[in-house]
Amino acid sequence: MESNFVDYVKICCRSGKGGRGSMHLRHVKYNPNGGPDGGDGGKGGSIYLRGNHNYWTLLHLKYERHIFAEHGGNGGKEKCHGTDGKDIYIDVPCGTVVYNAETGKYVCDVTYDGQEVLLLKGGRGGLGNFQFRSATNQAPRYAQPGEPMQEMTIILELKLLADVGLVGFPNAGKSTLVSALSNARPKIANYPFTTMEPSLGIVGYRDNQSFVMADIPGIIEGASEGRGLGLRFLRHIERNSLLLFMVPGDTENIKKEYDILLNELRQFNPELLDKHRVLAITKCDLLDEELIDMLRTEVMEQLKADGEEIPVVFISAVAQMHLDELKDVLWRELNAESNKLASVITSDSIVHRDKDMASFAAEMADEGEDEDIEYLDEDELEDIEDLDDFEYDEE
Numbered sequence: 117m118e119s120n121f122v123d124y125v126k127i128c129c130r131s132g133k134g135g136r137g138s139m140h141l142r143h144v145k146y147n148p149n150g151g152p153d154g155g156d157g158g159k160g161g162s163i164y165l166r167g168n169h170n171y172w173t174l175l176h177l178k179y180e181r182h183i184f185a186e187h188g189g190n191g192g193k194e195k196c197h198g199t200d201g202k203d204i205y206i207d208v209p210c211g212t213v214v215y216n217a218e219t220g221k222y223v224c225d226v227t228y229d230g231q232e233v234l235l236l237k238g239g240r241g242g243l244g245n246f247q248f249r250s251a252t253n254q255a256p257r258y259a260q261p262g263e264p265m266q267e268m269t270i271i272l273e274l275k276l277l278a279d280v281g282l283v284g285f286p287n288a289g290k291s292t293l294v295s296a297l298s299n300a301r302p303k304i305a306n307y308p309f310t311t312m313e314p315s316l317g318i319v320g321y322r323d324n325q326s327f328v329m330a331d332i333p334g335i336i337e338g339a340s341e342g343r344g345l346g347l348r349f350l351r352h353i354e355r356n357s358l359l360l361f362m363v364p365g366d367t368e369n370i371k372k373e374y375d376i377l378l379n380e381l382r383q384f385n386p387e388l389l390d391k392h393r394v395l396a397i398t399k400c401d402l403l404d405e406e407l408i409d410m411l412r413t414e415v416m417e418q419l420k421a422d423g424e425e426i427p428v429v430f431i432s433a434v435a436q437m438h439l440d441e442l443k444d445v446l447w448r449e450l451n452a453e454s455n456k457l458a459s460v461i462t463s464d465s466i467v468h469r470d471k472d473m474a475s476f477a478a479e480m481a482d483e484g485e486d487e488d489i490e491y492l493d494e495d496e497l498e499d500i501e502d503l504d505d506f507e508y509d510e511e
Contacts, residue, residue, distance in 0.1 A: 122175045123274035123314075123352075126217055128182045132160030134239035134262025135188035135198035137247075141255060142193070152249050155192050157241030157262045161185030161201030162234060165214065168207040169229040172316065174274055177206070185236075188262055191244045198241055205232070211277040211355050217269040227277070235270070239263030273351070276314055278330035279450055281356030283377055285335060288362040289398035289433055291315075294331045296433040297443070314352050321447055330356060335380055350384045358392045358449050364399045365430065370411065371418040392449045394427045395419075396442060401432035 135157025142150025163185050186201030214223040214235070224233045242260030249256060282290040298317030315331045332352055353359065359381075363373045374395060381388040397415070400408060408430050415428055427445045431438045 122173050122178050125174045125177045125180070125272045126269065127177065127180050127272065128267070128269045129163050129236055130182075130184045130267040131163050131236035131238045131265050132185040132187040132201035133265040134158070134160045134241040135190045136262050137242035137244040137259035138191035138193060138196075139245045139257060139259040140193040141245075141257075151254060152245040152256055153193055153195050154244030154246050154259050155194070155196040156198065156244050156247065157191045157260075158188030158198030158200040159241050160188045160238030160262065160265060162203045162238040163236040164203060164205045165212070165224070165226050165233045165235050166205045166207050167210045167212075167226040167229050167231040169210060171207060171209040172276075173209060174212070174272055177208075177272065185238060185265075187265070188239065188241045190262075191241070191259070195244070195246050200241075201238055203238070206235075208272060209274055211275045213273045213275060215271045215273065217271045223268075223270065236266040236268060239265055275355040276316065276330050276352040277328070277355050278316060279327040279356070280319075280329045280358045280360050280446055281353045282329065282331055282360050282362060283335065283353065283381070284362035284398075285373065285377070286333075288364055290331050290362055292433040293362070293396075293398070293431075294329055296436065296439060298329060319443065319446075321443055325447075327446065327450060329360075335377060350381070353381070353388060354385060356391070358394065358446065359388070360446065361393060361395045362398050363395065365397045365403050365408075365411065366399060370397060370415055392452065394429065394442075394445055394449055397428065397430045399432060399434075400430045401435035401437055403430075 137157050138154030140152070140154040142153045144150060163183065183204060183206065185204045188201050189198030191198045208226050210226060210228055210231075213225040214233075215221065216223055224235070226233055240263045242262045245256045245259045248258070282293070284290050294315065294317040297319045314333065317329050317331065318326050319329050320326050330352060335350070361374055361377055363370050363377075367373050378389070395415070397411065403411070412428065412430065419426060419428070427449065429438060429442045429445055431442050433439070
């Protein structure tokens, strides 16, 4: 059975080239020397990526191998402007990262609904000979060619955006917890790797507040080296604000299993260990209160010995045991993470790209220069130079 969850596609994209400017001299019965009247070429279509919250997978792009924008139309006589090529918008789910398939370099990512990112810019249309008329050159016999198209083969890679990501071995109770806390209904069975694809659930909290929880397929030892399903889905954990580690209460050594999971994340991406973590001991309906208290003390002491002070919650999704306590802990940790980010991003740390140019413009204005002068950056100057290669088109 084919999976409906697609998180990786490869597409060849190409913008439209600019239309060619017209080199035309007007000749009519009563005005044989009418002068130049060649029109400009049209602009080629651009390709944009657009975030769309209605998509949560790349399935709609799975069979798209080529996406080409329209070329701009050529200019015509009587100063007729060529038609502009239509822009193409590729709708992708939030959390999509784009890489250049040939170089492997990062291109951009789309993180929120409605965000539009220019992927490939359409070529500008060339100027017709009408634009080059002057007192000393009343019949220019040249026009500009349009700018060439841009082409790139891209890789779209989806990384689920969620507040809480579940990390655990197969059959740790991750899917059961998501179904108990939200309206999500992932497949649940008593055999390993029941969860074959990630799923999202919205967890309701007090005062109509909520957060998003991601059920990630189970990780096994060696997942970072390609064993099991973990390697394919480990990247989805990168976009989670908080990681909830889940270890069954009937495990022989809870701390050892937690360390194995931690090590797999470290091998895949060491930065994952910088995220806030919570440890949930699951299936506690199988344990009595005395054993739970003993395990709590033992686990807390072992974590403290390793220099880790993370919240530990004993729960049972089946018996609805301590789930409210778990939500309180998760909510508190999520807010702590938000406050941490807010303290890092201050007004002093924001870099203004146009600050230098703005300062330069202000200095020029103080010296009496024209305040309406428009300053071009290096890319814009290069674009202008590229169009200076005129082509003669005698008609």
